[in-house]
Amino acid sequence: MFLSDIDIVRAITRGDIVLEPFDEARLSPASYDILLGNQFVVSDSAQTHYVDPARKVYAKTREMEVPDDGEFILHPGISVLGVSKEYFGSDHYLIQVGGKSSLARVGLMIHNTAGLINPGHFLNITFELCNLSNVPIILRPGMAIAQLTFSKLSSPTSRNYRHVGRYAEDNWNHFVPAKAAPAAIGKRAPRARAAAKKKPVAKPKSAKKKK
Numbered sequence: 001m002f003l004s005d006i007d008i009v010r011a012i013t014r015g016d017i018v019l020e021p022f023d024e025a026r027l028s029p030a031s032y033d034i035l036l037g038n039q040f041v042v043s044d045s046a047q048t049h050y051v052d053p054a055r056k057v058y059a060k061t062r063e064m065e066v067p068d069d070g071e072f073i074l075h076p077g078i079s080v081l082g083v084s085k086e087y088f089g090s091d092h093y094l095i096q097v098g099g100k101s102s103l104a105r106v107g108l109m110i111h112n113t114a115g116l117i118n119p120g121h122f123l124n125i126t127f128e129l130c131n132l133s134n135v136p137i138i139l140r141p142g143m144a145i146a147q148l149t150f151s152k153l154s155s156p157t158s159r160n161y162r163h164v165g166r167y168a169e170d171n172w173n174h175f176v177p178a179k180a181a182p183a184a185i186g187k188r189a190p191r192a193r194a195a196a197k198k199k200p201v202a203k204p205k206s207a208k209k210k211k
């Protein structure tokens with residue numbers, strides 16, 4: 001079940017959802033618009049022979065920062081990384097990131113497959129921006145770029161993303177190695193389960209300032 005605009009505001013007020021900064025004017029009936037940030041990562045095709053993810057061979061990249069009054073020109077067929085201005089997350093809800101119809105109609109894709117934010121993941125989300133049209137698209141920091149929806153869970157999770165998630169510490173770096181697989185649910189010894197219950201849960205980190 002998705003949260004309505006009323007429930008989104010209530011959850012933010014209670015602290016069950018972190019969303020900074022929050023502007024009620026960007027609420028829709030059951031979603032919230034987030035804005036494009038200033039950082040972009042561009043692949044250097046001249047320095048990259050190929051990409052082989054299975055062997056951890058990735059493209060050579062460079063990072064760009066565009067001022068608030070600047071622009072980033074995304075050419076046809078090009079894919080870059082961007083970031084949201086908002087820092088958000090929740091321990092209680094599954095957050096989904098979706099595109100905006102107005103941008104999809106001009107050929108802008110804001111993520112390839114990575115649209116789910118697990119409970120316990122607090123971040124400035126990284127976008128996988130791609131121009132699917134045949135003309136350049138101008139991206140401007142501060143423009144509405146995507147929308148968030150919030151879903152209730154059927155039960156509390158047994159694992160929190162901040163403990164097991166690959167990108168829990170740094171969502172901007174896509175070369176982060178995967179963490180070791182956790183123990184199977186319900187398979188830990190009683191003493192281990194008791195110790196896990198007593199372990200304090202770390203508070204979400206504040207948004208990192210991108211270089």
